[in-house]
Amino acid sequence: MRVCVVAGARPNFMKIAPVVRALTARGLSAGIIHTGQHYDERMSDAFFRELDIPQPFAKLEAGSGTPIAQTAEIMKRLEPVLVADRPDWVVVVGDVNSTVAAAMATSKLGLRLAHVEAGLRSFDRTMPEELNRIVTDALSDRLFASEPCAVTNLQHEGIDESRIFLVGNVMIDTLQTNLERARAGKPHARFDLEPGNFALATLHRPSNVDIRENLVSVLSAIDYASKKLPVLLPLHPRTRKRIDEFGLAESILGSRVRIVEPLGYLDTIGLIDKSRLVLTDSGGMQEETTFLRVPCITLRENTERPITVEMGSSRLVGSQYESIVAAIDAALSGPGRIGTVPSLWDGRAAERIAENLAAV
Ligand code: UD1
Secondary structure, eight states, X not given: OEEEEEEOSHHHHHHHHHHHHHHHHTTOEEEEXXXXXSOSIIIIIHHHHHTTOOOXXXXXXXXXXXXXXXXXXXXXXXXXXXXXXXXXXXXXXXXSHHHHHHHHHHHHTXXXXXXXXXXXXXXXXXSHHHHHHXXXXXXXXXXXXXXXXXXXXXXXXXXXXXXXXXXXXXXXXXXXXXHHHHHHTOHHHHTTOOTTSOEEEEOOOXXXXXSHHHHHHHHHXXXXXXXXXXXXXXXXXXXXXXXXXXXXXXXXXXXXXXXXXXXXXXHHHHHHHHXXXXXXXXXXXXXXXXXXXXXXXXXXXXXXXXXXXXXXXXXXXXXXXXXXXXXXXXXXXXXXXXXXXXXXXXXXXXXXXXXXXXXX
16 A cells, blocks of 8 residues: 655654654555755754654655745645555645645545544634645545544534544654653753753744734743743744844844744754743644643634643733733743643554554
């Protein structure tokens, strides 16, 4: 059986690593197609190396563009690759533009599509990823969910129950595989940070960084945090571009906020693990902090991962300065919310997916 696994942007790479490994372990032929949505060394190649992901057999090099241009370019470039390969399954992960582009190309070619991390919904259609999720799930033949709420969402959308499988979280598979290695790297020491006494902040969502007022508010709150403890801020290319365009670097961020290039996977995990507090708008980091039981202030109005708020260590606070500052004060005044780890986040989600795909 031949399976093509498509990935294109940073959060996809940690999700495909265990899936490709599990498919190969079952004796299936798994080939990776890289769309090229993310192309910088730090946003892409570093993850393949660190996570020991096999080299893609096809690199589409679609690159950046408006969301529509990017999605269309990926579809166009994917068609001949899939026509030549004729896989039994195409596996897509997550919710980025590469995911929906590959989903549409696959279904239009009459090939079978499996979606890993299906059913997550923020119920906010202004968020680009939400449209990607809805379309991808509507087209998928197998839908692999990471949390029970995702299954309910799919049922409400009328998706046939026989296609939905609650398998757990592949991001957590990757985290478990790599945690000891990440800890051994002691990234906090390289950044001169004391374990348990620093905050890690990340920011990249269009709703936070593309609107000047919101970016000012969130950066000011990060600066506020830096008056209480050292803050490390690895900057996503989108955010760096906006900070420059809006001329905000000097005016807002005090010298205590340490701005660095985007981090690799192992450094990110190692730093989350040792941080006192995480401030982020990343979906993946809401899950990683939940697993590592580190308090997480989520800089979003909503989340497609409600289990991280209901059971986990995340608190949704939005983008308003006052609410973020109040959450920082609350988190630092006590032990902070650490929550519990959801069931099926046990490091074996990819094995369940491979078993399922191999069965038919
Ligand atoms: C994308 C995903 C988002 C994910 C995020 C993680 C969509 C709709 N969004 O957002 O869900 O959480 O990736 O990183 O797919 N750029 C570079 N180098 C790169 C990649 C991008 O400089 O390697 C620049 C691009 O030129 C562009 C900007 O960063 O201006 C945004 O890239 P894009 O892939 O469009 O979206 P992200 O904001 O990264």
